[in-house]
Amino acid sequence: MANLLSKFEDRIPIGPIKEAALHKQVPIHKHSIWYYMGGISLFFFLVQGVTGVLLLFHYQPGVETAHASVLRIMTNVDFGWLIRSIHSWAANLMVATIFIHMFSAYFMRAYRAPRDFTWYSGLALLGLTLTFGFTGYLLPWDDMAYFATKIGVDITADTPIVGKELAYILRGGEDLGGLTIQRFFAMHVVILPAIFSMLLGLHLLLVQIHGNKVPDSIEERKAYRKIPFFPNFLYADLFVWLIAFNVLSILAAVYPWPLGPEADTLAPAPKGIHPEWYYMAQFYVLKLISEPIAMAFFGLSGLLWAAVPIWDPTTASGRRARLATYVGIATLLGFIALTLIAYATLDAGP
Numbered sequence: 001m002a003n004l005l006s007k008f009e010d011r012i013p014i015g016p017i018k019e020a021a022l023h024k025q026v027p028i029h030k031h032s033i034w035y036y037m038g039g040i041s042l043f044f045f046l047v048q049g050v051t052g053v054l055l056l057f058h059y060q061p062g063v064e065t066a067h068a069s070v071l072r073i074m075t076n077v078d079f080g081w082l083i084r085s086i087h088s089w090a091a092n093l094m095v096a097t098i099f100i101h102m103f104s105a106y107f108m109r110a111y112r113a114p115r116d117f118t119w120y121s122g123l124a125l126l127g128l129t130l131t132f133g134f135t136g137y138l139l140p141w142d143d144m145a146y147f148a149t150k151i152g153v154d155i156t157a158d159t160p161i162v163g164k165e166l167a168y169i170l171r172g173g174e175d176l177g178g179l180t181i182q183r184f185f186a187m188h189v190v191i192l193p194a195i196f197s198m199l200l201g202l203h204l205l206l207v208q209i210h211g212n213k214v215p216d217s218i219e220e221r222k223a224y225r226k227i228p229f230f231p232n233f234l235y236a237d238l239f240v241w242l243i244a245f246n247v248l249s250i251l252a253a254v255y256p257w258p259l260g261p262e263a264d265t266l267a268p269a270p271k272g273i274h275p276e277w278y279y280m281a282q283f284y285v286l287k288l289i290s291e292p293i294a295m296a297f298f299g300l301s302g303l304l305w306a307a308v309p310i311w312d313p314t315t316a317s318g319r320r321a322r323l324a325t326y327v328g329i330a331t332l333l334g335f336i337a338l339t340l341i342a343y344a345t346l347d348a349g350p
């Protein structure tokens with residue numbers, strides 16, 4: 001075995017990677033549980049890759065074929081319903097864990113230099129994940145998918161300057177149709193995975209280089225110890241992945257992901273059309289206030305959020321640090337409250 005390994009290392013020298021992994025230490029303290037969140041997001045992404053490829057073997061994009069092929073996957077393909085259910089559940093759990101991961105990195109102030117590029121690359125991963133969700137939602141071409149995407153693309157069209165062109169490119173014309181499915185499909189299975197994988201590589205490399213951030217209050221008191229990443233923390237990571245896998249399997253098997261009736265593009269939009277839960281807060285704000293003001297609000301608050309390494313750059317806990325904490329709490333509570341109100345008022349109409 002040792003001989004085989006050394007032959008392998010002659011061809012592909014993995015020494016430096018092994019060295020880095022062996023030297024990485026993970027701080028252990030009362031907030032260490034948040035260090036698992038990035039890993040769980042990674043786990044769900046891997047699940048998406050595997051189940052997505054299996055779905056690709058049967059899914060057929062196109063106005064005539066999309067819905068029928070998903071129906072066939074659910075009724076005629078062995079375990080097709082389970083694979084589709086896992087893919088849909090894991091997508092939602094991935095978004096949820098990425099949000100938790102982002103907020104925990106934020107509250108630990110892991111966005112500060114030298115981890116600011118880890119923060120920016122993470123934000124790009126979040127943007128890509130939300131786009132994965134948006135493009136995937138349309139693919140089954142059922143009622144909800146069609147009308148929710150129509151609303152989403154119409155909102156895109158109102159973005160200043162580039163909106164109209166962008167919406168035209170997304171739709172492949174003036175209306176949602178075969179070309180829209182084709183383009184969303186291309187983004188979902190080729191463009192997004194390619195960009196995502198490269199960015200994820202960068203993100204993980206930066207985490208490897210800079211190590212995990214210890215929250216300031218714990219760092220000051222030196223109230224932590226360190227354990228080796230390999231194998232100690234990796235085993236703990238894998239154990240958490242096992243729990244995530246169990247939760248995912250139970251949800252997917254007990255609550256199979258539903259499929260609505262095929263989209264009728266000539267019928268009026270049925271009541272209660274809504275996007276996925278992670279777009280509900282924005283969806284509600286757009287109902288409340290006029291679109292240009294809502295767009296300006298999203299743009300500015302997004303910019304403020306992304307730029308936190310610039311406006312709270314120091315390690316000292318001063319006025320800006322406190323402001324960052326208040327901004328974080330307000331954003332988190334605001335997002336949860338708006339999402340809940342959006343669901344509660346769903347059928348009330350605009």
Ligand code: HEM
Nearest residue numbers: 035038039041042102105110119122123125126207212213
């Ligand atoms: C699929 C998306 C993502 C994956 C797979 C991922 C993966 C990871 C992993 C495995 C770690 C190391 C363990 C940990 O601290 O949790 C990490 C750290 C980090 N991630 Fe992400 N991440 C993703 C998205 C994001 C997002 C959306 C942000 C924030 C905008 C972000 C910001 C960070 C930061 C700042 C760190 C360093 C944390 C520290 O030093 O303690 N990541 N990420």
